[in-house]
Amino acid sequence: MDYSEINRLSRLTAILIQLQTKRVVTASELANKFDVSKRTIYRDIKALEQSGVPVLTEEGKGYSLMEGYKIPPVMFTEKQANALILAEQLVLKSKDASFVKDYGEAIEKIKSILKYTVKDKTNLLTGRTQYQQVLSQERNSDNLSDLQYALTNFNLVRIAYVNKEKMVTERIIEPFAILNSENWYLVAWCRLHDEFRFFRPDRIQKMEILTEKFEPHKMTLQEYFDKYH
Structure with missing residues (x-):
């Protein structure tokens, strides 16, 4: 399967999610969202119909899904x-x-x-x-999701970090916790200093999640605070 096929499959899935999310969605709205032509959206809708998805076309309004098409696996009040x-x-x-x-x-x-x-x-x-x-609100970092992944999967992370004095050092860290107080903070064991340190994600210049795992720190966040603060 080449990239264009993968890209189209991804778009079809996303269009289906849009149809399930909203009562009515227009071709123009979908074209703008996925940065494609309306002609492409027409073809995508036809492909969904041919695969058995009950897409209803409302003249002058847009597309919708037949009520009850999907039985939700989870119900929210x-x-x-x-x-x-x-x-x-x-x-x-x-x-x-x-x-x-x-x-x-x-x-x-x-x-x-x-x-x-x-x-x-x-x-x-x-x-x-x-x-x-x-x-x-300005976004000043773009790595929190990757840090969460590394934390929950116990992957070592290599970072190039800028400290308060504007000095850049390369470190290997073991993510332990993520906190928020006006800004995001990562608590991690720093192998460069052999101790827990606080890191601000917006000061991470480069980051690489390594395949190498670290031994999980067997304590809760409260136990960390009790021990180190």
Whole structure:
């Protein structure tokens, strides 16, 4: 399978998620979202129909999925769905671009399995919920998702780190915890200094997740604070 086929398969899947997320979606909206022509979207919709997906065309409106097409594997109450939307707005305040992107994609997938009645209300809530800080928030890092992956899979990470004195050093670290207090902070065992250190993701110039694993630190975050602070 070449890149163009993989790219189209990815787009078809994403279009299906869009159809499951919203009651009606237009060809123009999809074309803009995926940066393709409307003719390409027409072909993609036809491909979905030919594969058995019940796409309904509403003249002058757009496309929708037949109600009840997908039986959701997980059911959310209206209050739970609202909590997720509120959490999305809190995540938007994050200064890390990768975290915002991954959470946004996850929320789209969660919305796709909601009942239409709840889905309409959560889409309304999305449009009516906003924090002013989001409008001017600058993203100053793009590595939080990778650091989370390394933390949960116990992968060593090689970083080029800029300290407060603007000096750059290369270090091998063992991610332990991620904290937030106006900015994100990574707690990690630094092999260069043989001790736990705090690192700001926005000061990481280069980062590589290594295949080599480290021995998990067998303590909770509270035990870490009790021991080292």
